[in-house]
C-alpha cells in the first residue's frame with residue numbers, strides 16, 4: 001500500500017499481513033483437497049476465531065475484533081484473494097447472519113450468541129431465500145405463528161450457505177399479512193425438532209454447504225424474535241447493504257487472484273518463441289484486468305468511506321454489486337483465456353474461479369434486481 | 383524474570399530482492415519491510431513464558447531508523463510489554479548490535495535474551511553468540527525447545543543429523559530456530575492496545591557504543607542468471623556432454 005490511502009492505514013496493513021499469514025498457513029496448503037472432497041474442517045472456525053479474523057468488523061464487547069466496515073471488507077478481500085471462495089463463504093457466513101442479531105436482538109441474545117459465533121465455536125447462517133422467492137423477498141411464505149411464549153415455524157428455505165451445518169439460523173418469516181409489512185426475523189437454533197436439512201450439489205463452492213431446509217412445526221421461544229414483530233423487512237434490507245459491500249470486496253480479492261495468476265502464467269508460457277506477456281494482445285488483456293480492479297476498488301473505497309460516515313447509499317451499493325459481479329466475471333473469463341487449455345484443467349485457481357464466477361452475480365441480489373433497485377433510488381423513477 | 387528480545391526490521395520474505403543499479407547494496411526504498419521471522423518466533427516464546435507465569439516482563443529492542451518503531455509495535459501487539467528503540471541511520475554490523483545488547487542487558491538485567499538464530503537479510507548468524515561472549519553468559523543456539531528450571535534452562539538444539547540437549551545456567555542467550563514455535567497472529571484489539579505501551583528511545587552513543595563498520599562493502603551484484611537447460615535423449619549423450627562440454631568427468 002502507498003503511504004496514503006482513502007480507507008486503509010498502517011494498522012489495517014498489519015492486519016492484512018496477519019490474514020495473509022493465516023491464509024498461507026491454514027488455507028492454501030489444504031483448500032484444494034477440501035474443495036475436491038467437498039469438506040469443511042470444522043476446526044478452521046476456531047483457528048480463525050483465535051487469530052482474530054472472524055471478529056473483524058464486529059464490536060469488541062460481543063467478542064469481535066472491532067474495526068467497522070473497513071475491516072469487514074478487508075478480511076473478505078484477503079480471504080477471497082486465495083482463490084478459494086468456498087472456504088471464504090464457509091467460514092464467513094456469520095458476516096450476514098450475525099449483524100441482524102447485533103442490531104435488533106435483545107441484550108441477552110447478543111451476549112449468548114455473538115461471542116460463541118465470533119470465537120468459531122458455533123456456526124451461523126442467514127436464511128432468506130425460498131424455493132418460491134429469491135429475488136422477491138417481500139413475497140416469502142415461511143410462516144411463524146405465535147402460540148403463547150413460542151413461535152411455530154413452517155415452510156422451507158433454499159440455497160442457504162452453511163444452512164446444513166449452522167447452529168444458529170437467522171430466518172426471515174411471515175408473522176403477519178402479505179407483502180413486506182408482514183415479515184419478521186427470528187433466530188432458529190439448528191437442533192430444534194422439526195428441522196430437516198439437505199446439502200444441494202452445485203457447480204462450485206464445494207467447501208461451503210448450501211442447504212435446503214424444511215421447517216415442520218418447529219417451536220422457537222418468542223424471545224428469539226429480532227426487533228419488532230412484522231418489522232423485519234427493513235432489517236433484511238439494511239443487512240443486504242452490508243452483505244453487498246462484503247461481496248464487492250470478495251469479488252475484488254478474487255479478481256486480484258485471477259490477475260496475479262494470469263500475470264505469472266504470461267511470464268512463464270512461451271508461444272511463437274516469445275513469452276505470452278511479450279505479445280501485445282496479452283499485455284492489453286492484463287491491463288484491462290488491472291483497470292477493472294482499479295475501478296472496483298475506487299468504487300468500494302468511496303462507498304466504505306461514505307457508509308462509515310453514516311450514509312446509506314442504497315443505489316450506489318446496488319450498482320457497485322452488479323458492476324463488481326460483471327467485472328469479476330469478465331476478469332475470470334480473460335484469465336482462463338490467457339491460460340489456454342490449462343485454464344480448463346482442474347487444479348488451476350482460474351479454472352475454479354471462472355466456473356464459480358456466476359454465483360455472485362446471482363447470490364446476495366442478482367445483477368438485474370440490483371439495477372432495478374438502483375433505478376428506484378436514483379431519484380427519477382416513476 | 384525479565385526476557386529481552388531483539389527484533390530486526392528486514393525486507394519482507396515475500397519481496398523479490400533487487401540490487402541497486404550502482405551496486406552499493408540492495409534496494410530498500412518503497413520495499414515492504416517486516417519483522418525478521420526468527421525474531422517473531424523469539425517474541426512468541428517470550429510471551430508464552432509470560433503467559434505460563436515464568437516470566438514477568440518481555441522487553442523488545444530494535445536498532446535502526448525511525449521505522450523500526452513499526453516493528454516494535456508488532457512485537458508489542460504480539461504481547462511484549464514495552465519497547466526500546468536504539469535510533470540510528472548507520473549500517474549496523476553484528477558486533478555493534480551485540481555491544482548495544484550488552485549495554486542494554488547490563489541496565490535491564492534480564493535473565494534471558496532470546497535472539498533469532500539469524501536475520502533473513504544478511505544471514506549472519508553471529509549476534510546471539512557475540513552477545514553471550516561479551517556478557518560472559520551461557521549460550522544455547524538453534525533452540526527448538528526451551529524448558530526453564532530454577533535458575534537454569536534445558537534447551538534442545540537442532541544440529542546436523544539430530545537433536546542435542548544442553549543444560550545451561552541463567553542468565554543466558556538463546557537463539558531461536560524455526561521449529562521453536564508457531565508465532566501467533568497480532569489481532570486488531572492487540573494492535574490498538576500496543577499503541578499505549580511505552581517505547582523508550584536512545585541512541586548508540588548513549589549506550590557508549592561506536593557503530594563504525596569494520597567491514598567495507600566493495601560491490602553487491604545479482605547472482606548469475608540461470609541458463610536454460612536441455613533435455614538429453616540417452617545416457618550416452620549425457621555421458622558425452624559431461625565429458626566433452628561440462629568436463630566434469
Ligand SMILES: Cc1cc2nc3c(=O)[nH]c(=O)nc-3n(C[C@H](O)[C@H](O)[C@H](O)COP(=O)(O)OP(=O)(O)OC[C@H]3O[C@@H](n4cnc5c(N)ncnc54)[C@H](O)[C@@H]3O)c2cc1C
Pocket residue numbers: 125126127128129130133134135136158159160161162202205210359362363364365366367368369372
Ligand atoms: C451458492 C449460493 C449461495 C446462496 N446463499 C444464500 C444464503 O446464504 N442465504 C440466502 O438467503 N440466500 C442465498 N442464496 C440465494 C440467492 O440470494 C438467490 O439465488 C438470489 O437472490 C436469486 O433468487 P432466485 O435464485 O430465486 O432467482 P429468481 O428470483 O427466480 O430470479 C431468476 C432470474 O430472474 C431475474 N429476475 C428476478 N426478478 C426480476 C425483476 N424484477 N426484473 C428483472 N429480472 C428479474 C433474476 O435476476 C434472475 O436472473 C444463495 C444462492 C447461491 C446460488
